[in-house]
Amino acid sequence: MWQRLRDWLHDRLGYRELMHILTLDISRLGQPWRFVWASALSCVLIVLVVTGIMLMLVYSPGVSTAWGSVYYLQYEMHFGWLIRALHHFAAQVFLVLLAAYLLFLVFVGLHLPPGEVVWWTALLLLAVAFANDVTGNPLPWDQKGYWALHVELNIVGGIPGLGSAVRQWVQAGNEAGQLTLTRLYTLHVFILPAITALLLLGHRLALRRYLQRATTITVSSLPSSLAGGHKVLARLVVLSILLGLCFTRNAVPLGITSETSASQPDAMTASEMTWWQRFAWLGRWGVGALLEAPADPSRDYPIARPKWTYWFLFELRQSLEGPWAAWATVFGPVIVFLVLFLLPLAGRGRARQPIYVLSVVLIISLAIAVSFLIARTWWKDYGPTETAEKFRAEVHQQRQLAQRAIILAFQGIPAEGAAELLRRDPLTRGRELYRTHCASCHAFGMTIPASNPVAPDLENFAKPDWIYRLLQNMRDEKSIESQVLPQMASWLRREYDRAARADEKERMAGVTPQAVAKLEEDLRLIAEWLASHPRRPVPSEGPERETFDKDPSLFARGYRAFEARCLRCHPYNGLGGGDTKGPDFTGYGDADWLRGLLHAPFEMSYYGPSMVRWSRNPIKRAWMPAFRDTESTNAALWQRDLERLLQQLQERVPEDDPKREERWQVLRQACTWLPLSELDRELIIRFVLGDGRLVFGGPSVAP
Amino acid sequence: MSEGDVLGSSPGVANSASSPTSASLPHRRSFLRWLLRGLETVLAAVLGVPTVVYFLSSGRPSTRPQGFRRVAKLSDILLQGKLSAKTGKRVYEAVIRDVRRDGWTLFPNEIIGRVWLVLDVHRPLDPNQPDETLVAFTSVCPHLGCAVGYDAENERFSCPCHAGTFDISGRVLEGPPSRPMDRLEIRLVADPSSSAEKQDYFVEVRYLDFVPDVPEKIPKA
């Protein structure tokens, strides 16, 4: 049945003749061990093609989508990590095997006539494989690929003559961008593979002809019947190496914890996964090929390196200077390639033997030179030297950025592109913005010192301990806190004094003193309460109030303490506040509250004129400026608003104040604003609150 | 990988166990060959099975919350809804917004659907039992899922794709749809910012998708 079908097919297609030409049973030639190369190479090539097609199912070649798609492939698709790792490592194994194959061809003299075409096609295959490597590396559009491409394009552009034209064509613009990526993609998945296929066909045909006429090949002593075994063994070895490479931890882990963390609310935790899911998502543990942070031309990348397969060129260029560098990287390889290409032409007739010797020597010295240069770069970057250490520190930093980007990507990538991940990350970008906009006055723990520390440290801002510490610091007259908030500080000191006096009296009366302890307990409770950013309304009277008074919840107890101690000055949700008027504590410390504070800190519902310190020393005369978006369409409106506010503040300076004019002047200076875009403001707010979620543009439902 | 070699030798002949010389082999050799073959098969499975799984998988499934969503205020319908003179009902189109995930991309605030709210102005409104007075239809056509629009002139709903039309209560008038427009569960929540004498309500809808082109209304899994 099967046979009849084949016969029929052959009758219609005549495929057997074609197969006869394409196939050649070399095992009959009795030298099977020589041809394990071919077997190993072809199985790696098949891996490359299959995984390449698999990658194309997900990959999306666009500057805003490429990184996201590769991220998705590696961390979300089942076994995507393995597919990508296989492709990544197979490409390198292929290069190495191909180079070894070339060595082998030279050793057996296959490159000399009548093997010219065998040799040429193999040599061209190597060149195309390198080209495939170059075009493939930037496709994920991560920092590593992008900056390598950047350098490569500059090298190509520097070649006299055709260089700039080639560069212009590949780049298709003033710098590497959208079209560059599409072109590299087309080259990588179609044009270069098609050339490879043609070269393989040529190689195959040439090899067949060569072997058909070769009478000079000595018959090996190995029994021919083991031929199949040799090839299977070769494939086994190569595939095992490949698989072993795939299971190395090269990538950045997603940071999976055994419990759900707030920063990754929908991440599946390790304990929820079955062993099969763990295996399918092994990439989340950092197994597989590396994906760096998304390409961002505005963020520098101090560890730009080509892939190791190009380190010999890199090293060559580094060790030479001036015009020689260009020679080394461009003309050197071209000349070597040409010499290798032309070798067979010289090896005719009687010259065959000397040329054979020469070419063996040449190719061995080439192999040694290339390996040496590669090893040198490795030594520079990973050896026990100081520069290497610095390099590794940088690498570590970049990996952390990459991990941050990947954790954010897990929550979802903005449509504007993956580069926005880090640009809108409160923990990276927000920190940088804090440094530039806030750190002149506010320190942030140990990591960001203030250049002129005239305001509280904002690390752990609005957390219970932070609030309590703020209050305690006010008891010291010299502290920053009591200078910033003098009224509040003197009230607190009075309160402590009063409690201490009461305690004294009690002690005299022989009762255990409690007033100070009670005050401290209340302050703790209030700190706890404020740290919850309370916004809920509280009943002020009636039966609801009575039940509220008995409510044992933290909110109710906290509010009652607040009511007893603070409500006289600090309004809360429409209640309280006298004319001393401290800031309104509705929603204290949450994002909305901070937004208002940044918009107008000297507003009466925030810190009012107390934000302005009337020191005669102009350096100490600090104030918290407002931060607003000067580019906003509302800017003119806000300006008017600001002037009204200034007027209000100026009216509050008593008329009989002898320094009235001067104070007005200071107020006018204080009521200024500094430019801060809305996005930057949100980033700073989230950074201060330790909220690591990405800031999406526009009004958002989530995340 | 038992595929043929591209570079070197022929795929079938050299590898096959039935090559002419195999019969004369010592046992040791043939055992070795079977061992190698077996190992290769294992390796091929280790590579092949994940590849197939990958090919069949499509990444993270997106889940949509099934709870009630606030879509409009009652006063919106009263003020902006189109009045149908025949029935004395007001028809108002509200949008459903939500986070939408598309592969790796996240759209934080996308319109993921629309609903038609039909309010019978002449009936008294019981906030706890609004179903008699206020009806919500998804704008997804029960036929094949096009967006149903409201034809104010003829006071009926009509679908542009296959000319299905529905009356203002969602019943099929003409065209291919095999069931009435899909009603959605509805709930009213008092708006605290409105005054007691002019109490306003938020309209909340449980937005679901239904299986198209079947006579029964079955929620999509």
Ligand code: FES
């Ligand atoms: S989809 Fe509405 S009538 Fe066919």
